[in-house]
Structure formats: C-alpha cells, structure tokens
Amino acid sequence: MKKLINSPDTVITDALRGMSAAHPGLTVDVENRVISRAQRASDKVGLVSGGGSGHEPLHGGYVGHGMLDAAVPGEIYTSPVPDQIIAATKAANADRGVLHIVKNYTGDVLNFQMAAELAEDEGIDVVSVIMNDDVAVEDSTHTAGRRGTGATIVAEKVAGAAAEEGADLETVARIATEVNERSRSFGIALHAGTVPSAGRPGFELADDEVELGVGIHGEPGRERGTFGPARDLVSYALDAIHADLSISDEVLLILNGQGATPLIELYGAFAEASAWLGGHGAAMVRSLVGNYITSLDQAGFSITVTSLTDELRRLWDAPVSTPALRWGV
C-alpha cells in the first residue's frame, strides 16, 4: 500500500493539522477532533454533524457560514465518540438549541444519542435528524435500516441556511427531515478503497465487476453487477432511486465521486444522469458534480436526487461559505 500519509496512526491528526493550516475560517481542535467556525455564530440554532473519517470533504469541509457550526470526525469509517460530539455541541450552541445531523449507522446513531443525552443534562436543547437516503439497502426490520449518504450534504446546506435566517430549532429540524424524505441516493463502485490501517482494498472486484449499491464504507450493496458503459451504470442508479422516489418537477442532482474517479469521468456520468432526468420529465434545476462525500480512494460514483420545493430551492441558493461549498458570499 502506497499512500500519501505519515503513518496509518496519524492520518486523522495530520489531516486536521492540514485543515487548521489551510482554513483560517475554521478553528480545529486537533487533539479533541472538533472542527468549528473560527467566528462563532450568535443567536442562531447550532448545527453539528460528524461521522467516520474518510469521506472528506464531509463533514469538516462543510463547516462555515450557512452550513455547519461544528463537525466531529471519527477514526476512519468509525463513528466519533460522545466526548467529541458534546464538545462540538457546546461550540455550536448559541442558546437557540443544537441540531445533530446523523447518518443512519448504528455506531453514529448510538454515539450521537449518548452525546445528546449528556448535552441535554448540561442544559442544551438537542434535536437529532437521522439521514437514511441510500436506497441500496432495504428499509426493513431485518436490517439496521437505510444508510445515510449524499442527502446529508443537502440537509446540512439547507438546514444551515434556515438556521442562518433565524429559524427556530423545530423548524430547522423539520427542514432537515424534509430533505431526508425528499432525497434518495445510490452508489456504484468500480474499485475498492483502502483503509490505511488495513493496508489492502476493502473488497475485491473482478475486471468485469462492479458493486451495485455500495455503501460509503465500501459495504456491499444489492449485488455484484457486470461492468458496463457509464450510461448503463448511471441508469441503474437512477432507476433504483426512481423506484423509491417519484422524480418529477424540479430536482437537485448530485453526481458524486467516491474519491479516485477523475472529474472528467464524473462530468461524463453527469451528462448521462441529466439526460435520464430529462427523459423522465424532471427539471434538473440545481446540481453538483465532484467529490463531496467520498470513500477514501474508492473508484466509483453515487447519485443523490432531491425533489425540491420552493423553500428548499431558496435555502439551497442562500449564501454559503465553507471550504467545500461556497457561493453567494
């Protein structure tokens, strides 16, 4: 394994030192692993998110005006611990309550739940919204439920904008919940990523295989499929999303890279996705193309579709200034 790291043990710390050096707009507590705004916001609902590392720019790259107040990175692919989450919650707290945006993985859910209870004990109002947009996994009592993936970015952006406008905790939580309900995602991997401490790819795919419905930690999806042209892979993903979310009217499309897929390929896949949407009567009025929620150096892509309302669209357009998303300011 050749990786641009000092050692598997220092990957997170080194990256946090880098974020600290690169972004004067952020305060990075390297030791306690909390990334927060250098300019603490006042008189607004605080937004906190976090999860395992390896998905950069998620979540630290989304801390800043119009989006998160603080983020907590866990170990690679491992949920953060309550101590971090409590510290972030305190950093985000401006006495209007704090929203936890949590991706639906047992570890994340439980650790955020512990932290929320402890924060409540300290007098901070906390509401949690659990994101579960990944249609690859059946949402049934037989599983831990659908996983949280790309819609998290949309929830962080849109709920962040609402908070910035002065909405109260209930409203901000309602909006994040609405994003979750109106969004679906699906990912396909071409090559597995390598967790530094493991030192080898998380799974093996033959030369003609892809993992259909892969999770953001390289978890298996629905099935191994046959590799094919971008057009077919994109259609497969959108069909899966469409089966669960009526796509019509105005949508936001995120064509996301998993980390090692070059932008030129993502644009090509985006062209197919946008054509698919056009063919299904949807108007793609907003979009992102690039690496927004990654899986280390995994090759592949994921698609997130959010069916917009006027309110969601307005909040998506609101100014945002973070390392990874910036417009209007």
Place this chain on the structure above:
Amino acid sequence: MKKLINSPDTVITDALRGMSAAHPGLTVDVENRVISRAQRASDKVGLVSGGGSGHEPLHGGYVGHGMLDAAVPGEIYTSPVPDQIIAATKAANADRGVLHIVKNYTGDVLNFQMAAELAEDEGIDVVSVIMNDDVAVEDSTHTAGRRGTGATIVAEKVAGAAAEEGADLETVARIATEVNERSRSFGIALHAGTVPSAGRPGFELADDEVELGVGIHGEPGRERGTFGPARDLVSYALDAIHADLSISDEVLLILNGQGATPLIELYGAFAEASAWLGGHGAAMVRSLVGNYITSLDQAGFSITVTSLTDELRRLWDAPVSTPALRWGV
C-alpha cells in the same frame, strides 16, 4: 480497465455535455470543443487557455467571472488544435485584445502560436504567456524547457482579476508573466493514471517506488525514488522548489492532488508543507488544497509555491466565480 465512461472515443464529448448541463454560467460548444462564459464580458481583455484534457478542472473549470473567458480542451493529454483556439479567441475578444495562457509543451506552444497568427490576421490582438513553472525538468537548451503546471491556475486567476479590473493587454500579460516568474512547482506520483484509449497505466511503479518530478501527463521526472512518509515526499518537493526560487515572505501554497489521492491525504500533506514553509521563514498567507490540475486517475500530489507581491495577493483575493474556484461573489 474499468472506467466510468461510455467509450474511450467519447470521453471528451461526454464530459463537455456534462459541463454544459451542470453549469448554466457556461456556454459549451460540444462539437467544436470550446467552453466560454454564457455572459460574454465586454470592454475587457479576454483570457483564453487550454491544453490536453485529463487535467480537470483545468481549464474549463476556470472559465467565469474573474478568470478565463474561454477554454479549449484537446484530446486526452494532447494539445488542442488551432481551429478551437481561434474560436475561443473570438469568443473571448471584446476589442481590448486577448491573452493566451499556454503551458510550455511543444504541441501546446505550436498550436497556440498558429492560432495567434491566424487570429491576428483577423484583426484580434493576441499576446501569449508561456507558463514553465515545473522545476523537475532542467531548463536548458537540451530540453523543450521547463513544463507548465500548477502556476497556470495562479496566472489564470490573477491575470483574470486584472482583466476584470480593466487593465490593458500589456498589463494583464505582464501580471501573468510575473506569476510565472515567481512560481515553481514539483510533482510526485505514487501510481500512474490510465489514459482511456491506452487502457493501461502509463507507467509502472514498484510497491516501494515513487516518480519524483512527474509531469502532468505522467511524464517521468528526475528519478525514481523510494516511497516514504508524506513528510519526506513533501520535503523533497519543496526542497526542489526552494533550490530554484527563494521562498521567503508571503507565499501562496497549492497542495494539489493528481486525481486519485483522497482529500484526507492531501490535507495531511498540506500540514507538512505548511510546516516546512514555516520552518523556512515563509508566511503562507494564501492556499489551496484539493484537485486543481490533475492527471486522470493518477495518485500523487504536486506543490506549487508563488512568492506573492501586494499586487498579486490583492488580485488573488479579488472575486472569482467559476465551477472550480469561487469566492467573493
């Protein structure tokens, strides 16, 4: 080879269709391969750049207010042809002259030169600035000269800002030249990228090898080196830059990914680069971390250092609104 493409023949066209669909602020002539601003600028010097594809977001991602007026993508790793460049020059022309920002590769230089001559014949003033910031290659009569790499982004940004302010062609060209003189770059590859039509990696590196001084087309650099911690690789790159550019005072640092290196690793390398600069008495006052000039799915990084003047720093900070760089608007 598994790539997220329809076929090796359609990679560029598909990506251009995607860019067109993703960015309403751009006009993309897919057939003639010219990316220009949807809102044509008036009464300013026009800026055109281009080169082989495979380096995305360079150059198409830098078209927009405050940066380029038009960009021309060639085939993968192959310079664009004069017809494209002339069309882009016309699209960029607002009767104040047009600057060509050209990376120093024989093919790019010659094709831009042909186009400039033909554009001049049609009454458009063209000045070309040749970027050659890559210290990996000796600048001697024994080679085609130093290659143009990461400093191109800085030149496009800074000269673009000057043009937006109303500077004349001579001034805009002078500023781009100054960026070139004050910038140096060096790249190190961990794994080669794969040109789709070739179907296999451009070169082979053993498990303990890196290519020191690799070019943006996977060209060999100074030597094969031994793989080591990020700290050592970053020092090697900065030492090479430092040997050719006195680094002191205020600098802009770009820690660039070659396409397949995850952001978490780039941040870790950034931490080392920023520490190195601090240790050499330089103040890193501006920076970028991420994929800005890539080599398809090559793993590795490059570092660009620009020694800033007050003017360059002011122009770097000026508003920019392009798919890949955006601030202040």
Place this chain on the structure above:
Amino acid sequence: MGCTCQYAGAAVGGLIVNLDATTARAWIVRVAELIHANEQRLTDLDATIGDGDHGANMQRGVAAAVASLEEQEPEDAGKVLNSTGRELISKTGGASGPLYGTGFRRAGKELGDEVDVQAVARALEAMLRSIEELGGATQEEKTIVDALAPAVAAFQETSGQGGDLHAAASAAAEAAERGAAATIPLQARKGRASYLGERSIGHEDPGAASTALIIRALADVTAP
C-alpha cells in the same frame, strides 16, 4: 462497610469469592489483555461482515479504560465498572462503544458497593438489558446479545444453584463462547452486517466474539 468490602474479595485460601474493587480492576485488565491478544481476529471477523474496525475499536476502548483505572483507583467494584463504561463510551467509537459502555455503566450502577455473586448476577443482567434496550436487538439477530444473553442465563443458573463466583463466571464464559459460535449460521439483522443480508450467514459475529472474551476474562481472574 466500604472498607471491609473493598478487601473482601481478597483470596481466601486462594479463592476469590466476591467481586471487590481489586477483582473488578483485574477483570478489566484481563479484558484488555484478551482483546489485545485477539485484536486481529476481531478485526478480521469484522472485515468479513462489517467494516473491519472492531478490533481497533475495542483495543482503543479497553486501553483507555485501564489507563483511567490506573489514574483513579475507584473504591468499589461498582465504580470500577462505571468508570470502565464511561471510558468505553468516550473512546471506543463504533456501535460497540456505546453498547458496551452503557452495559458496564449500568452493571456498575446495579452493583454499587455490593460484591457477592448474587449482586454480580444482577449486574450482568443489567448489562444485558441496557444493551438490548439501547441497541434494540433481540437474540438471533447476530449481535453482542447472542453471546451475552446465554452468558447471563448460565451465570444466574450456576449461582442460583449455589455456585461460587468462579463457577458462575466459568459457566457464563462457556455459554458466551457457545453463543458466539452459534452466531455463525445466523443472518445479521442489526448493525453493519445486516447490509449484507444473506451474505452475512456463515461468519461469526465480531461483537459476540468480543463479548465472549469479556466474560472469559471474568472467569480467568476469579480462578483459584
């Protein structure tokens, strides 16, 4: 009472009859040893049906728990378990951290400053109940519960029939190990492994395996 209790577990003719602070500490230290020795195995099990971090998670958590015990020297077994739980929650991460952490905290709370085998039985039951409550898992869903539930039952049965701490713990450890092995044919319905659906069948659950180590550690440190 505090004082007597604290040393009540000292070996009587080499026999440890109570879970005093010293024995509780020894238990946690032994857990750390067993986790350390089995870190790779837990990681491999998790790599097969999860995300391959269970060994590292547990190692991080128990190392922190031991370090904290060295600093604090809690005065009774309840406080030892409580401290351990807090550290596991703080440092483990993943699903297992809150589950085991909450389990140890609730066990510690239940135990308080009591030390006899009946109190330990109630403490282990509290551990089980809190983990079930927090994780929402029932038996046969291929989780920690599949090792812990039979362990608690065996402990209760043995102690109810007059078995001493070591006898009960040994029966519990064997039951936990059988329970962990019995997860192999199960399909996971909770945690990451559930994403695999039927592909989770045929592999031992890493959390059940670590539970077996935790209970085995109690049997080890109570051995005469």
Place this chain on the structure above:
Amino acid sequence: MGCTCQYAGAAVGGLIVNLDATTARAWIVRVAELIHANEQRLTDLDATIGDGDHGANMQRGVAAAVASLEEQEPEDAGKVLNSTGRELISKTGGASGPLYGTGFRRAGKELGDEVDVQAVARALEAMLRSIEELGGATQEEKTIVDALAPAVAAFQETSGQGGDLHAAASAAAEAAERGAAATIPLQARKGRASYLGERSIGHEDPGAASTALIIRALADVTAP
C-alpha cells in the same frame, strides 16, 4: 496551362513523371493508408519516449486531410498539399500537427502549379525549412528533422543527377528510413521525449518514423 498541368502526371507508358493533382492526391491517400497500418507502432514508439498519442494524432490528421480532398478536389498539386497542411493543422493536435501541417502548406505554396521533379525537390526543401523554423530543431535532436533532412538531401541529389520523380522519391524514402533508424541512439533535445534525458536513448523517434512513412508513400504512388 492549368489544364495541361492537371493531367500532365498521367502515366506515360505507365510512368508517373510529374506531381500533378491526381498524383498528389494519391500521395496523401497513400500516407493515410500507411499511417493507418502503422498507427499502433507509432503509438507504441510514442508511449515509450513521449505520451503515446502520436499514432492517434496522425491518424486523426491524415483522415481529415483525405476527407477534405474528397470534398474539395483541389485543381493542382500545390493546392492539394496546401489543403492537406491546413487539415493537419486543424485536426492533428500535438506537436506533430502544426509541424507537418506547416510543412505541407509551405511545400504546397512553393510548388504552386508546377509539377516537375525539380519543383518537387524545392517543395520538399521548403517543407523541411518550415518545420525547422517552427520547431527550432536541428539535426540529431531526435525529431522529424532527422528523417526529413536526409530525405530532402537524397531527393535533391538523385533528381540533380537526372533521376525521375520515382527514383528521387525512392532514394528519399530510403534516406528517411535510415534517418529514422538513426534516431535510436540519440538523446532527445526537443519535444516531450527531451524530458526523459538519457532515458530517451535507445528508442526510435515516433515523428521520424512517421516522416519515413510520408516519404515512402510518395515513392509508392510514383512507382511505375
């Protein structure tokens, strides 16, 4: 004159003595055939010391040149070469496009509506000079020039000694092929291959190889 010239190259007893429009077109068509047949070889040569696109570049360029000739039917050889040059510039890309394109344009300009072997000698010399001027390369820098310069010299020498078009072209083709082979031991000092420094030694230059094909094509279509 235009009319006589246009058909002056028609075979006299099977012999092609002049470079009329038909023969010039045949030349370019033959270049396209040879490039097509050698595309992989050119690509492989370029992959070894360049960026592996020379085959694709040339293929794209000459295909466009042939397509354009089919559409336009230029009336004399000069215009055929000029049109070819323009298409090569427009469509080839890379270093080779402007170099060959400019070379053919200047050759066409030099040729005008002349057709005899002396005029062709001057046209080939103009091609060489313009490529040298644009690329700034001299001989032994491992480029197109290393095949083209000896080819032009051989053509001039043979035609100066009274050789006809085919004899001169054949001598030129052999010289070009020798010149291309002679690039093997050279270190590149121009173009991408120069980045390799000493590592460029031991491999044939792709541009010199394609030059040899271009001149060989002329010999082929003038063969009796």
